[in-house]
Amino acid sequence: MKRRTVLGLAAGTAAGLVLPAGAQQGPIKIGELNSYKVFPAFLEPYKKGWELAVEEVNAAGGVLGRKIEIVSRDDGGTPGDAVRVAEELLSREQVAFLIGTFPSNVGLAVADFAKQRKTLFIAAEPLTDKIVWDQGNRYTFRLRASTYMQTAMLIPDAVKLKKKRWAIVYPNYEYGQSATAAFKKLLQAQQPDVAFVIEQAAPLGKIEAGAVAQAIADAKPDAIFSSLFGPDLAKFVREGNQRELFKGVEVFNLLAGEPEYLDPLKDETPNGWYVTGYPWAEIKTPAHAKFLAAYQAKFKDYPRLGSIVGYSTVMAAAAAIRKAGALDQEKLVEAMSGLAHGTPFGDITWRPLDHQSTMGAYVGQLAQKDGKGVMVNWRYVDGKDALPSDDDIRRMRPTN
Structure with missing residues (x-):
C-alpha cells in the first residue's frame, strides 16, 4: 500500500501535478x-x-x-x-x-x-x-x-547658534565615545574657535545625574551636547531642570526625540532641545x-x-x-x-x-503638548546626505 502511494505521487508529479511551494522544505x-x-x-x-x-x-x-x-x-x-x-x-x-x-x-x-x-x-x-x-x-x-551621521545632521543648527563654550555628557562606552568624537571633530571643522569646557563620561545605566548636572552648571557653558538615552537621560533631565541648568543654554541630544526615550519625560520634557527622533504621529x-x-x-x-x-x-x-x-x-x-x-x-x-x-533620521526640537513631549520643526534628513566623502571612507575602511 505504501509502495502504491509513493508510485502514485511520483506518477502525479510526472503528469504535471505540482506540490505546494515549499512543501518539500521547511521555513x-x-x-x-x-x-x-x-x-x-x-x-x-x-x-x-x-x-x-x-x-x-x-x-x-x-x-x-x-x-x-x-x-x-x-x-x-x-x-x-x-x-x-x-x-x-x-x-x-x-x-x-x-x-x-x-x-x-x-x-x-x-x-x-x-x-x-x-x-x-x-x-x-x-x-x-x-x-x-x-x-x-x-x-x-x-x-x-551611525553616530557620525546623526551627529552630522545636528551640526548645521549648532553652527548657526555660534556658541563658543560647550559642555559634553555621554554614556561611557563605544556609542557615546564615538558620538562625542564625531561632534567635536565636525563642530571644530566649521567653528575653529569653539571650546569644550567640560566633559562628563557617565557609566551606562549608572549616571550620578545630580553630580553631573552640577559639574556642568559650574562650568557655565553656552551649550551642551549629550548622547545620553534611556533612564540616564531621564535622570539628567530631572536633575538639570531642578538646577535650571538648561535655562539660557542650548542643548543638543542624539536620540532624545525617539518615543522610547521622549515619552517617559512627559511634562519634564525640556523645550527647545535639538534632537534626532521619530515624530510618528505627524509623518x-x-x-x-x-x-x-x-x-x-x-x-x-x-x-x-x-x-x-x-x-x-x-x-x-x-x-x-x-x-x-x-x-x-x-x-x-x-x-x-x-x-x-x-x-x-x-x-x-x-x-x-x-x-x-x-x-x-528625523531632526527637530523638543516641545511640550498636553503634558507630553513632542518633536516640532522637524525634517527628514536622508542618510546619504550625512556621510563623509567616499575618499575619507576608503581611507578609514580596511579592505575586505
Missing part, C-alpha cells in the same frame, strides 16, 4: 540576537516590528517559495555572551544568517564573529561608526544611521501611513523607532534572499551590496562602498 530560519532584557524600551517595540514584517513577508508567499522564521535569542547585552549566542544560532539552530544587536560593543563583537565564520550579519541598531568603517568587513552590513508619507496602519491594527499601540528598525531589518533580509536566489553566504553578501528596498521611512540603498544603508 528559512534567520538568527536574531539582541539585548532584550537590558534595553526593553527599545527592543520590545523592535520585536513587534520584526514580527509584523515576518507576517507580511509570509502572507505574500515568503521568499524562494518558503516562509521565513526568526529564531530569536537574548544576547545578555555583553560581547562574550553575544558571540556564544551567535555560535549557537549557527551551529545548533542551523540559521541561514544573522541579524540584530543593539549596543555598539556587542555589534562589533558579532561583526567580528561573522567575519571569522564568513556569515552574513545585518546589524540592526548598533550606531558605532567602526562597524562599517574602521572595523568594517565583507560580511557585515548596518541599517541605522504623512504613503510608506509610513501603510506601516502605521498595519502596526496599530496588529498591536493596538503606536510604533516606536525600534519598531521601524525591527521591521526594516527583516524586510532587508527578505529582499537579500530574493535577490540572491539562494542561501549561499557569498551570494547573500553580493546581494546585500547595492540592495535597494522600501522602508516606512522611504526607499533605502545598502552602499557597496561601506555596507552602510542610506536610512536617514
Whole structure:
C-alpha cells in the first residue's frame, strides 16, 4: 500500500501535478540576537516590528517559495555572551544568517564573529561608526544611521547658534565615545574657535545625574551636547531642570526625540532641545501611513523607532534572499551590496562602498503638548546626505 502511494505521487508529479511551494522544505530560519532584557524600551517595540514584517513577508508567499522564521535569542547585552549566542544560532539552530544587536560593543563583537565564520550579519541598531568603517568587513552590513551621521545632521543648527563654550555628557562606552568624537571633530571643522569646557563620561545605566548636572552648571557653558538615552537621560533631565541648568543654554541630544526615550519625560520634557527622533504621529508619507496602519491594527499601540528598525531589518533580509536566489553566504553578501528596498521611512540603498544603508533620521526640537513631549520643526534628513566623502571612507575602511 505504501509502495502504491509513493508510485502514485511520483506518477502525479510526472503528469504535471505540482506540490505546494515549499512543501518539500521547511521555513528559512534567520538568527536574531539582541539585548532584550537590558534595553526593553527599545527592543520590545523592535520585536513587534520584526514580527509584523515576518507576517507580511509570509502572507505574500515568503521568499524562494518558503516562509521565513526568526529564531530569536537574548544576547545578555555583553560581547562574550553575544558571540556564544551567535555560535549557537549557527551551529545548533542551523540559521541561514544573522541579524540584530543593539549596543555598539556587542555589534562589533558579532561583526567580528561573522567575519571569522564568513556569515552574513545585518546589524540592526548598533550606531558605532567602526562597524562599517574602521572595523568594517565583507560580511557585515548596518541599517541605522551611525553616530557620525546623526551627529552630522545636528551640526548645521549648532553652527548657526555660534556658541563658543560647550559642555559634553555621554554614556561611557563605544556609542557615546564615538558620538562625542564625531561632534567635536565636525563642530571644530566649521567653528575653529569653539571650546569644550567640560566633559562628563557617565557609566551606562549608572549616571550620578545630580553630580553631573552640577559639574556642568559650574562650568557655565553656552551649550551642551549629550548622547545620553534611556533612564540616564531621564535622570539628567530631572536633575538639570531642578538646577535650571538648561535655562539660557542650548542643548543638543542624539536620540532624545525617539518615543522610547521622549515619552517617559512627559511634562519634564525640556523645550527647545535639538534632537534626532521619530515624530510618528505627524509623518504623512504613503510608506509610513501603510506601516502605521498595519502596526496599530496588529498591536493596538503606536510604533516606536525600534519598531521601524525591527521591521526594516527583516524586510532587508527578505529582499537579500530574493535577490540572491539562494542561501549561499557569498551570494547573500553580493546581494546585500547595492540592495535597494522600501522602508516606512522611504526607499533605502545598502552602499557597496561601506555596507552602510542610506536610512536617514528625523531632526527637530523638543516641545511640550498636553503634558507630553513632542518633536516640532522637524525634517527628514536622508542618510546619504550625512556621510563623509567616499575618499575619507576608503581611507578609514580596511579592505575586505
